[in-house]
Amino acid sequence: xxxxxxxxxxxxxxxxxxxxxxxxxxxxxxxxxxxxxxxxxxxxxxxxxxxxxxxxxxxxxxxxxxxxxxxxxxxxxxxxxxxxxxxxxxxxxxxxxxxxxxxxxxxxxxxxxxxxxxxxxxxxxxxxxxxxxxxxxxxxxxxxxxxxxxxxxxxxxxxxxxxxxxxxxxxxxxxxxxxxxxxxxxxxxxxxxxxxxxxxxxxxxxxxxxxxxxxxxxxxxxxxxxxxxxxxxxxxxxxxxxxxxxxxxxxxxxxxxxxxxxxxxxxxxxxxxxxxxxxxxxxxxxxxxxxxxxxxxxxxxxxxxxxxxxxxxxxxxxxxxxxxxxxxxxxxxxxxxxxxxxxxxxxxxxxxxxxxxxxxxxxxxxxxxxxxxxxxxxxxxxxxxxxxxxxxxxxxxxxxxxxxxxxxxxxxxxxxxxxxxxxxxxxxxxxxxxxxxxxxxxxxxxxxxxxxxxxxxxxxxxxxxxxxxxxxxx
Amino acid sequence: xxxxxxxxxxxxxxxxxxxxxxxxxxxxxxxxxxxxxxxxxxxxxxxxxxxxxxxxxxxxxxxxxxxxxxxxxxxxxxxxxxxxxxxxxxxxxxxxxxxxxxxxxxxxxxxxxxxxxxxxxxxxxxxxxxxxxxxxxxxxxxxxxxxxxxxxxxxxxxxxxxxxxxxxxxxxxxxxxxxxxxxxxxxxxxxxxxxxxxxxxxxxxxxxxxxxxxxxxxxxxxxxxxxxxxxxxxxxxxxxxxxxxxxxxxxxxxxxxxxxxxxxxxxxxxxxxxxxxxxxxxxxxxxxxxxxxxxxxxxxxxxxxxxxxxxxxxxxxxxxxxxxxxxxxxxxxxxxxxxxxxxxxxxxxxxxxxxxxxxxxxxxxxxxxxxxxxxxxxxxxxxxxxxxxxxxxxxxxxxxxxxxxxxxxxxxxxxxxxxxxxxxxxxxxxxxxxxxxxxxxxxxxxxxxxxxxxxxxxxxxxxxxxxxxxxxxx
Numbered sequence: 046x047x048x049x050x051x052x053x054x055x056x057x058x059x060x061x062x063x064x065x066x067x068x069x070x071x072x073x074x075x076x077x078x079x080x081x082x083x084x085x086x087x088x089x090x091x092x093x094x095x096x097x098x099x100x101x102x103x104x105x106x107x108x109x110x111x112x113x114x115x116x117x118x119x120x121x122x123x124x125x126x127x128x129x130x131x132x133x134x135x136x137x138x139x140x141x142x143x144x145x146x147x148x149x150x151x152x153x154x155x156x157x158x159x160x161x162x163x164x165x166x167x168x169x170x171x172x173x174x175x176x177x178x179x180x181x182x183x184x185x186x187x188x189x190x191x192x193x194x195x196x197x198x199x200x201x202x203x204x205x206x207x208x209x210x211x212x213x214x215x216x217x218x219x220x221x222x223x224x225x226x227x228x229x230x231x232x233x234x235x236x237x238x239x240x241x242x243x244x245x246x247x248x249x250x251x252x253x254x255x256x257x258x259x260x261x262x263x264x265x266x267x268x269x270x271x272x273x274x275x276x277x278x279x280x281x282x283x284x285x286x287x288x289x290x291x292x293x294x295x296x297x298x299x300x301x302x303x304x305x306x307x308x309x310x311x312x313x314x315x316x317x318x319x320x321x322x323x324x325x326x327x328x329x330x331x332x333x334x335x336x337x338x339x340x341x342x343x344x345x346x347x348x349x350x351x352x353x354x355x356x357x358x359x360x361x362x363x364x365x366x367x368x369x370x371x372x373x374x375x376x377x378x379x380x381x382x383x384x385x386x387x388x389x390x391x392x393x394x395x396x397x398x399x400x401x402x403x404x405x406x407x408x409x410x411x412x413x414x415x416x417x418x419x420x421x422x423x424x425x426x427x428x429x430x431x432x433x434x435x436x437x438x439x440x441x442x443x444x445x446x447x448x449x450x451x452x453x454x455x456x457x458x459x460x461x462x463x464x465x466x467x468x469x470x471x472x473x474x475x476x477x478x479x480x481x482x483x484x485x486x487x488x489x490x491x492x493x494x495x496x497x498x499x500x501x502x503x504x505x506x507x508x509x510x511x512x513x514x515x516x517x518x519x
Numbered sequence: 520x521x522x523x524x525x526x527x528x529x530x531x532x533x534x535x536x537x538x539x540x541x542x543x544x545x546x547x548x549x550x551x552x553x554x555x556x557x558x559x560x561x562x563x564x565x566x567x568x569x570x571x572x573x574x575x576x577x578x579x580x581x582x583x584x585x586x587x588x589x590x591x592x593x594x595x596x597x598x599x600x601x602x603x604x605x606x607x608x609x610x611x612x613x614x615x616x617x618x619x620x621x622x623x624x625x626x627x628x629x630x631x632x633x634x635x636x637x638x639x640x641x642x643x644x645x646x647x648x649x650x651x652x653x654x655x656x657x658x659x660x661x662x663x664x665x666x667x668x669x670x671x672x673x674x675x676x677x678x679x680x681x682x683x684x685x686x687x688x689x690x691x692x693x694x695x696x697x698x699x700x701x702x703x704x705x706x707x708x709x710x711x712x713x714x715x716x717x718x719x720x721x722x723x724x725x726x727x728x729x730x731x732x733x734x735x736x737x738x739x740x741x742x743x744x745x746x747x748x749x750x751x752x753x754x755x756x757x758x759x760x761x762x763x764x765x766x767x768x769x770x771x772x773x774x775x776x777x778x779x780x781x782x783x784x785x786x787x788x789x790x791x792x793x794x795x796x797x798x799x800x801x802x803x804x805x806x807x808x809x810x811x812x813x814x815x816x817x818x819x820x821x822x823x824x825x826x827x828x829x830x831x832x833x834x835x836x837x838x839x840x841x842x843x844x845x846x847x848x849x850x851x852x853x854x855x856x857x858x859x860x861x862x863x864x865x866x867x868x869x870x871x872x873x874x875x876x877x878x879x880x881x882x883x884x885x886x887x888x889x890x891x892x893x894x895x896x897x898x899x900x901x902x903x904x905x906x907x908x909x910x911x912x913x914x915x916x917x918x919x920x921x922x923x924x925x926x927x928x929x930x931x932x933x934x935x936x937x938x939x940x941x942x943x944x945x946x947x948x949x950x951x952x953x954x955x956x957x958x959x960x961x962x963x964x965x966x967x968x969x970x971x972x973x974x975x976x977x978x979x980x981x982x983x984x985x986x987x988x989x990x991x992x993x
Contacts, residue, residue, distance in 0.1 A: 067809050067828050069890050258741075265735035267754045268893055270886045277751030280741045335541050354541050398872070412744045416543050419742060 071185050072151040073271045074178040076161045076171065078239060079191035080232050081225070082202040084257050088191060088279060089162040090465040091418070095278050098438050099411055101157040101271060106147040108163030109212070111139035119212040122227035127235050140170060148178055158271060166236040168246060175247050187250040187272050189279065190239060195256045201285060209464030258282035283419050287462040289439075290326070290424040291432055294343035295319045296454050296478040299371070301512050303479075303505030306363060306370035311346050312509065313516060317476045318455045323350035325457060325472070331422040337361060337413075338426040348426045360413045363428035367400025374483065374502045378495050385498055389489040392448035403448050407434045414438050429481060436460070439467040449485060454478040479505050545659050546625040547745045548652040550635045550645065552713060553665035554706050556676040556699070558731050562665060562753060563636040564939040565892070569752050572912050573885055575631040575745060580621040582637030583686070585613035593686040596701035601709050614644060622652055632745060640710040642720060649721050661724040661746050663753065664713060669730045675759060683938035732756035757893050761936040763913075764800070764898040765906055768817035769793045770928050770952040773845070775986050777953075777979030780837060780844035785820050786983065787990060792929045792950050797824035799931060799946070805896040811835060811887075812900040822900045834887045837902035841874025848957065848976045852969050859972055863963040866922035877922050881908045888912050903955060910934070913941040923959060928952040953979050 075092070077085040089105050096103035113119070115135045124132040140163060147159035165171055171188065179186045193199055203225060207213050213221040239246055250272050253263040262280040267273055295315030299307050311319065326334070334353040338344035339361035348355060369377055369384065377385045381398075388395040396402035414435065417423060425435065433450040436442070439460055442450060452458075457472045480503040488497040506512045549566070551559040563579050570577035587593070589609045598606040614637060621633035639645055645662065653660045667673055677699060681687050687695040713720055724746050727737040736754040741747055769789030773781050785793065800808070808827040812818035813835035822829060843851055843858065851859050855872075862869040870876035888909065891897060899909065907924040910916070913934055916924060926932075931946045954977040962971040980986045 067830055069894075070830065070832065261737065261739035262741070263735065263737050264754050267732075267736070268756065270889055273751040273755050273889070276754055277747040280738050280750055281747050282742065356541055356544065358544065396873075399870075415744055415747070420543075 068183055068185060069269060071183065072156060073158045073185040073187060073269070074147060074151065074161060074174065075158060075187050075189060075275065076165055076174050077163060077191065078165045078171070078188055079193075080164060080166070080236060081229055082199060082206050083191040083193045084198075084202055084285075085164075085191045086162055087205075087285070087465050088189070088254070088257075089160045091283065092275065092278060093158075093160055094438065094441055095415075095418075096158050096271075096275075097441065098407070098414070099274075101274075102155055103158040103160065104147070104150060104156070105160045105162050106143045106150075108140050108143045108161070111143045112136060113211060115139060122224045122231060125228045125231040127231065140165075141173075144174060144177065148182060148184075151178075151184055152182070158275075164232055164236075166232055168237050168239075171239065171247060175249060179249060185249070185269060185272070186247075187267075187275065188239060188247070188252070189275075190251070190253045191257070192238070192253060193256050195260070198256055198259075205285070205464060252276055252279065254279055257285070278415070281415070281419055284421050285462070287418075287421045288331075289417065289421070289460045291435065291458040291460065292322060292347070292424065292426050292456070293429060293432060293452060293454050294341075294347040294426060295322075297343040298509050300454065300479050300481055301506050301509055303373040303375070303502070304371050305374075305377075306366040306372075308341050309343060311343055312512060314455075314476055314478055314512075315343070315347070318474055318478070319347045319350055321474050321476060322347060322457065323352075325474070326351055326353075326424060334422050334424065335420070336424045336426065337417075339363065339428060339431070341428075344426045344428070348424070351424070353424075358413060360409050361425065361427040361431055364403065364406050364430035365397070365401045367397040369397050369400065373505075374499060378498045382495070382498065383491050386489055386491045386493060389486055389498070392485070393445055403430065403434065406430055407437075407447075410434055410438075432458075436469075440469070451482055454481060479503065542657055542659060543743060545657065546630060547632045547659040547661060547743070548621060548625065548635060548648065549632060549661050549663060549749065550639055550648050551637060551665065552639045552645070552662055553667075554638060554640070554710060555703055556673065556680050557665040557667045558672075558676055558759075559638075559665045560636055561679075561759070561939050562663070562728070562731075563634045565757065566749065566752060567632075567634055568912070568915055569889075569892075570632050570745075570749075571915065572881070572888070573748075575748075576629055577632040577634065578621070578624060578630070579634045579636050580617045580624075582614050582617045582635070585617045586610060587685060589613060596698045596705060599702045599705035601705065614639075615647075618648060618651065622656060622658075625652075625658060626656070632749075638706055638710075640706055642711050642713070645713065645721065649723060653723060659723070659743060659746070660721075661741075661749065662713060662721070662726070663749075664725070664727045665731070666712070666727060667730050669734070672730055672733075679759070679938060726750055726753065728753055731759075752889070755889070755893055758895050759936070761892075761895045762805075763891065763895070763934045765909065765932040765934065766796060766821070766898065766900050766930070767903055767906060767926060767928050768815075768821040768900060769796075771817045772983050774928065774953050774955055775980050775983055777847040777849070777976070778845050779848075779851075780840040780846075782815050783817060785817055786986060788929075788950055788952055788986075789817070789821070792948055792952070793821045793824055795948050795950060796821065796931065797826075799948070800825055800827075800898060808896050808898065809894070810898045810900065811891075813837065813902060813905070815902075818900045818902070822898070825898070827898075832887060834883050835899065835901040835905055838877065838880050838904035839871070839875045841871040843871050843874065847979075848973060852972045856969070856972065857965050860963055860965045860967060863960055863972070866959070867919055877904065877908065880904055881911075881921075884908055884912075906932075910943075914943070925956055928955060953977065 077089055079085050086107065093103045093105050112135060115138065123129060143163065144161060147161050150156050151159050161174065175186050178184050193202065206225060207218065207221050239251060250266045250268065255261050258280055259282045264276055267276050295318035296312045297309045297315055298312050299309035301312045336348045336351050336353050336355045338348050338355065338357050340357045340359050341362055345357060369381060384398065393403045396405065429452055432452045433447050436450060436452065437447045455474045455476050455478045459470045461468045483503060484501040486497060486501050551563055553559050560581065567577045567579050586609060589612065597603055617637065618635060621635050624630050625633050635648065649660050652658050667676065680699060681692065681695050713725060724740045724742065729735050732754055733756045738750055741750050769792035770786045771783045771789055772786050773783035775786045810822045810825050810827050810829045812822050812829065812831050814831045814833050815836055819831060843855060846854065858872065867877045870879065903926055906926045907921050910924060910926065911921045929948045929950050929952045933944045935942050957977060958975040960971060960975050
């Protein structure tokens with residue numbers, strides 16, 4: 046396995062001996078295979094999102110991005126003809142640059158999975174990937190072939206490509222469609238599908254995905270933790286059009302008086318929001334609507350008026366603040382000043398005594414997110430910290446920013462898949478409520494003053510009666 | 520979906536309305552399909568072990584156990600002939616009893632996956648499973664078909680069946696082999712393989728496993744968290760003969776003086792154990808031996824003399840005791856008496872302040888265990904708590920007992936797969952060491968005396984020099 050190679054070897058082989066390391070836990074290159082418009086890029090993007098959220102640092106290298114760097118403007122399908130030698134050279138160069146960048150990235154520590162997104166239609170390309178990544182670097186390789194024969198799915202994929210591909214930006218639809226059809230024909234002429242079973246050409250895992258998973262999955266030689274995790278993820282078909290709705294519970298009595306955690310009922314204004322949410326959702330007339338809430342009374346009460354099947358899931362419960370449950374920030378500062386300072390210092394990793402951290406919540410949400418990604422028209426009614434973690438999944442928010450994302454009360458969040466990414470729209474309902482968003486204070490040291498610790502605590506009432514009186518006075 | 524059914528409906532449908540619940544998170548029935556000797560039972564047993572350890576309570580219902588209840592002694596293959604009506608009735612009755620018991624078990628709360636282990640070779644049997652579990656109870660169903668055509672694998676499976684099946688206990692080998700061959704022929708005559716793709720007979724997930732996964736996997740309609748987790752687990756081929764070795768590091772300087780955690784070097788006796796371990800392992804002359812250790816110096820030093828590729832994995836590091844690292848139990852009782860009492864009260868779930876619990880360790884070990892299950896001839900050099908969790912996986916130790924398992928220093932543990940279960944042998948090396956096993960004290964209350972708290976602390980030295988002097992005096 047060890048050999049002189051032109052590629053700089055950093056992490057693949059044992060530093061102190063010539064014996065190759067066992068490679069069960071080595072970085073992994075995932076190479077996509079398939080004709081254009083078969084759903085490769087969407088799958089690559091989704092897979093990367095899932096792997097990153099679940100702790101395997103993953104990056105997509107899109108060969109077409111490299112090709113576009115060499116050709117300032119996309120001209121036409123002519124560049125994909127097998128007999129167009131200058132264009133063929135550019136395409137080969139783009140393939141190699143993407144491959145080498147991906148391999149170099151995998152050699153850096155903590156980078157675990159690189160996805161090489163491109164057609165990789167020829168056997169020689171696949172062998173080149175295998176030789177560099179497996180033989181020379183001592184890493185792992187896995188191929189994912191996207192096959193699609195379903196005419197309805199193909200037409201939809203074509204439309205998506207025309208709408209979202211950088212190549213067709215600014216081109217008239219009819220011209221673009223004609224061009225894409227010819228481009229496809231050129232690729233088809235060069236396409237050698239890797240067969241499966243004993244005939245699969247390379248000694249590494251290969252997964253064939255039929256019609257985006259709807260037609261099933263054929264897998265060969267899957268061994269290794271990351272590979273089987275990937276198989277598990279891609280084998281579940283996911284919708285190409287997807288709309289999800291999110292809301293926090295209506296304002297609770299604890300929100301009103303600035304307490305965290307607990308299991309309080311809705312405030313009078315929270316109940317109004319529940320009515321208003323039900324009206325808003327009913328007006329949308331969503332087919333096969335489902336409602337998922339936490340098991341706490343404030344989310345159940347918020348969704349109670351919505352006519353749809355309801356699931357109450359403990360995974361959607363608010364972050365558990367353990368010994369600090371049902372306290373205000375003022376009480377926290379009085380009773381546990383060190384804990385509040387530690388939390389402000391590193392809110393993502395901070396775990397309440399006998400309670401949870403944001404990282405804990407992100408972990409317990411993984412099965413729910415996996416399921417949610419296969420659904421459409423689900424309304425999730427949950428809590429501030431939990432919704433931060435859920436939205437961070439769809440929008441790939443950097444981990445450190447998650448605990449500070451703004452998810453206000455009395456606001457409906459609509460998330461729609463558009464092309465390869467998600468889009469967010471929010472509707473703020475005209476029902477007053479307290480603000481529960483406490484920004485990170487400047488001073489996070491353990492010996493700060495109470496004033497410094499509490500400077501960003503949002504305004505709240507002293508008790509619920511005070512709110513009731515205020516409402517009556519209006 | 521809702522209908523009057525003879526089977527008592529408890530958990531499948533919403534209690535308060537006639538609308539069926541979304542069933543994404545419902546219990547799951549996994550039904551095996553395949554001829555005898557195709558590896559179904561071993562797979563069912565392994566899958567149940569994995570699911571239970573990873574938090575999905577799972578139970579195997581073996582149809583042949585029910586059949587044996589009705590027929591006190593196995594007579595011969597004649598009972599599997601399609602035209603043997605009385606025997607056919609017994610077999611059908613056994614199938615139904617196992618299915619109904621499994622379904623009733625799934626209706627109890629917290630039971631998540633039932634595996635119906637049996638040939639289920641006819642289409643009508645599979646339809647009966649589907650109708651009861653999916654249509655009547657509103658649960659989920661998944662089929663796993665084991666296909667094996669590889670003659671070497673088949674011969675090995677036959678030998679295993681003859682050796683471990685209750686039917687052939689006490690029968691002469693030649694007679695048993697003849698009987699098994701005829702039994703197989705009867706089943707083959709009744710076998711209708713569920714085809715895949717658009718022709719698969721039922722609208723539920725189906726996975727076909729070829730030659731125990733070595734020949735690949737074909738999956739159809741896999742949706743749902745548990746189903747994709749199962750696909751991921753079964754798609755990775757696992758050896759039928761497997762031997763793994765485990766050892767704690769040699770006695771460390773911290774062990775000598777009764778301190779927990781930390782990153783101390785080996786004691787003089789610990790170094791002797793390292794030499795002795797290397798000699799013992801070399802004498803075994805294991806092909807393709809690998810050594811996996813933690814990243815702490817005491818495990819690396821213990822395995823340093825072993826000539827084999829070595830992997831140092833942070834997942835194998837000792838349970839992290841956070842604020843309590845590097846303290847003796849006496850110091851723990853002095854500084855954190857409440858923490859020690861809480862830990863003694865519920866050691867499995869107890870999490871050290873800023874540290875880990877046994878449950879945390881079990882979770883972080885899952886990827887390592889998944890990989891380890893596909894290996895043979897691996898020596899794992901790790902730590903007391905970690906090895907407790909690892910051995911608990913292979914031996915299906917009840918969770919509550921895990922923190923009290925006896926895994927002494929200077930002992931080599933050999934674990935071998937025998938039939939469907941693992942067998943353990945231990946070799947205690949003749950090199951003295953302290954005992955680090957602290958039994959659960961009778962009094963675990965927070966206001967107990969220091970004496971009560973420390974009553975089970977094993978003997979240790981005051982400092983390392985004291986041990987050195989003792990050794991010199993010998």
